[in-house]
Amino acid sequence: MPIHIEPTDVLRLKQRREFLRVAGAGHKWVAPGLILQARTHMPGEAFKVKENDEGKDGNDANGFRLGFTVSRKVGGAVDRNRARRRLRAAAERVMPRHAKHGNDFVLIGRRATLKRRFQALVGDLQTALRKLDAYEE
RNA sequence: CCAGACGGUCGGAUGGCCGCUCUUCCGGGGUUCGCCCCGGCGGGGAGGAAAGUCCGGGCUCCACGGAAACACGGUGCCGGUUAACGGCCGGCGGGGGCGACCCCAGGGACAGUGCCACAGAAAGCAAACCGCCUGACGGGCUUCGGCCCCAAGGUAAGGGUGAAAGGGUGCGGUAAGAGCGCACCGCGCCGCCGGUAACGGGGGCGGCAGGGUAAACCCCACCGGGAGCAAGACCAAAUAGGGGCGGCAUGUUGAAUUUAUUCAGCAGGCGGGUUUCCGCGCCGCCGCCCGGGUAGGUCGCGCGAGGCGUCCGGUAACGGGCGUCCCAGAUGAAUGGCCAUCUAUCCCCCCUCAUUCAUUUGCGGGGGGUGGACAGAACCCGGCUUAAAGACCGUCUGGCUUU
RNA sequence: GCCGCCGUAGCUCAGGGGUAGAGCGCGCCAUUGGUAAUGGCGAGGCCGAAAGUUCGAUUCUUUCCGGCGGCA
Numbered sequence: 001m002p003i004h005i006e007p008t009d010v011l012r013l014k015q016r017r018e019f020l021r022v023a024g025a026g027h028k029w030v031a032p033g034l035i036l037q038a039r040t041h042m043p044g045e046a047f048k049v050k051e052n053d054e055g056k057d058g059n060d061a062n063g064f065r066l067g068f069t070v071s072r073k074v075g076g077a078v079d080r081n082r083a084r085r086r087l088r089a090a091a092e093r094v095m096p097r098h099a100k101h102g103n104d105f106v107l108i109g110r111r112a113t114l115k116r117r118f119q120a121l122v123g124d125l126q127t128a129l130r131k132l133d134a135y136e137e
Numbered sequence: 138c139c140a141g142a143c144g145g146u147c148g149g150a151u152g153g154c155c156g157c158u159c160u161u162c163c164g165g166g167g168u169u170c171g172c173c174c175c176g177g178c179g180g181g182g183a184g185g186a187a188a189g190u191c192c193g194g195g196c197u198c199c200a201c202g203g204a205a206a207c208a209c210g211g212u213g214c215c216g217g218u219u220a221a222c223g224g225c226c227g228g229c230g231g232g233g234g235c236g237a238c239c240c241c242a243g244g245g246a247c248a249g250u251g252c253c254a255c256a257g258a259a260a261g262c263a264a265a266c267c268g269c270c271u272g273a274c275g276g277g278c279u280u281c282g283g284c285c286c287c288a289a290g291g292u293a294a295g296g297g298u299g300a301a302a303g304g305g306u307g308c309g310g311u312a313a314g315a316g317c318g319c320a321c322c323g324c325g326c327c328g329c330c331g332g333u334a335a336c337g338g339g340g341g342c343g344g345c346a347g348g349g350u351a352a353a354c355c356c357c358a359c360c361g362g363g364a365g366c367a368a369g370a371c372c373a374a375a376u377a378g379g380g381g382c383g384g385c386a387u388g389u390u391g392a393a394u395u396u397a398u399u400c401a402g403c404a405g406g407c408g409g410g411u412u413u414c415c416g417c418g419c420c421g422c423c424g425c426c427c428g429g430g431u432a433g434g435u436c437g438c439g440c441g442a443g444g445c446g447u448c449c450g451g452u453a454a455c456g457g458g459c460g461u462c463c464c465a466g467a468u469g470a471a472u473g474g475c476c477a478u479c480u481a482u483c484c485c486c487c488c489u490c491a492u493u494c495a496u497u498u499g500c501g502g503g504g505g506g507u508g509g510a511c512a513g514a515a516c517c518c519g520g521c522u523u524a525a526a527g528a529c530c531g532u533c534u535g536g537c538u539u540u
Numbered sequence: 541g542c543c544g545c546c547g548u549a550g551c552u553c554a555g556g557g558g559u560a561g562a563g564c565g566c567g568c569c570a571u572u573g574g575u576a577a578u579g580g581c582g583a584g585g586c587c588g589a590a591a592g593u594u595c596g597a598u599u600c601u602u603u604c605c606g607g608c609g610g611c612a
Binding site: 012013014015016018019041067068077079080081082084085086087088089090091092118119 | 155156159188421468469470473475476511512515
């Protein structure tokens, strides 16, 4: 059965070692409002891309995964939550259409994420995808 | 009206688009009949501090026969309140303020021990450095009145040191002084009166003994078993390993016979470039079952010392009755993102009026910009502490004006 | 989330009521032809912050701030 991916329900990166693996791939772009890291899936690597599939037969090129990180340098809990929510809102507008499948992405919040105008933040994400050669359409 | 004291409430608003999480109900699908998944209409969704983790409890596990004592830790005026508290309320004492009110780590220093640097004569059974006073014998001077030096003694008034020098002020007194005597204040002891008590009032006696430090050891009284929801309980993959059963498989010996099978016993085989010796490592394959247990998941997890209203008791904290409501449950962690308008605030410009030496200051109006303080539940509750814009309400105090 | 520990010179640490030290480092001088080593001299500290106790606090008490570690 072919796996259909809805634009909105993308699997989130949740565990620390997944974040470390993406960071270890070494592909990142620093934009004024955010930092984007990316890692291409290895061939034969089997991930659960949707929550309810069994993660078996090689669907590795058929989706992408996304994680968010905001460190304590940005501020207290309120500021960090706010930065992550703005990143998530920007990702909801850009990623489902333009993110190249078969990748893991990590979005890192910066201090400027709080104050930057939202349209500029969306633009930051798009240019970051282009610079990492992960932009489609 | 101005300035202030105390207590309480709220903590941006409205609309639009796109989302998150929990959930009643409905529909569909799956199911090991426990439930799970998908979709839909509705409903709920951060704080007064959610914070710091400083106290007290509930709850859970561990330890433990009961009680007491000891050790350690905590608390510390008195009475009340509470599930409990180091909280709160009321009172007492001390300090501050014109006042409303505010602040206080506020038991014991004759139970004992220690410490009090430097300075100073002396710092704890007090003490004589300078001074002051008396002044034998002797000496010196003499205007023959006396004066000076010296042994010894008296003295805590004065000087000086210090945070602190053994009651304070005044009068008397004296050789000089001194609670030596007296008055007032302070202090101690003993009755009396008021108060549950802390304590207060007043009386008598005592001539002053008893410096400070207990957030030094300590004494006294009271309280306390330890750990914490990452507590704890349950389900449990892959991989490796443990145990059991069955089947297949290696060599050899023996026996039985149905002549290729069964039974019993023994062990050997493989690995490094080769051989010998020694040492080392591995021992098969398949299936099923069992228990431990990791990742992961589920529960614990929100009806509670609950909120609101009202009545009663109480000065109050608080307690009781009745009615009513159901009010967050996430886990890379939801409760939001974006836009518009309004609004609090602050800044700039212009105008009218008042004011001023002065576009100096202020009320009002208009325009533009900025743009909401501190801060995010993580098992729950009662407090404390800390952080921080602004708005509103009530009670009270001190002024000013008017009546 | 919970539980601990630590903040003293540029760095690593002593000091636990009487006014702050050691080692390394830094500066100057001596030694040497010169450097290192060695020796001498010296600078450098509101003892993380604020209240309180005390005559006096780096030390004792309380409350904050910052850093580090442990617990599935």
